[in-house]
Amino acid sequence: MAARRQPVEFEDFLPLMAERLGEKGLMEELCNGFRLLMDPRWGLITFDSLKRNAALLGLEALGDDELRAMLREGDADGDGALSQWEFCVLMVRLSPDLMDAPRRWMDDAFRQAFGAAGL
Numbered sequence: 001m002a003a004r005r006q007p008v009e010f011e012d013f014l015p016l017m018a019e020r021l022g023e024k025g026l027m028e029e030l031c032n033g034f035r036l037l038m039d040p041r042w043g044l045i046t047f048d049s050l051k052r053n054a055a056l057l058g059l060e061a062l063g064d065d066e067l068r069a070m071l072r073e074g075d076a077d078g079d080g081a082l083s084q085w086e087f088c089v090l091m092v093r094l095s096p097d098l099m100d101a102p103r104r105w106m107d108d109a110f111r112q113a114f115g116a117a118g119l
């Protein structure tokens, strides 16, 4: 069988996790994902720490170029590494199907808060 190498779509990753974990678990899992991928010396995801730990998140199929692209894509402040905030924003941004989920969680939270206060 010819091993035709498919480019990995980052966004395939989140809906799968959302299905497994549910919406609430997903945000927690994103932060856990950050801790798995980060370099503990810096508290940041660097290219090296990403490459070393990618398999933990099922991302081992990503090549160096794709890992670099992922870092570049998420690096909002240009320091060459991903902070926890940059990582979570990146994961949500890369998953267009889930873009309305955070809004829905907010709505539910507001409804619960106001409902509980009898407003």
Ligand SMILES: [Ca+2]
Pocket (backbone or CB within 6 Å): 074, 075, 076, 077, 078, 079, 080, 081, 082, 083, 086
């Ligand atoms: Ca950064």
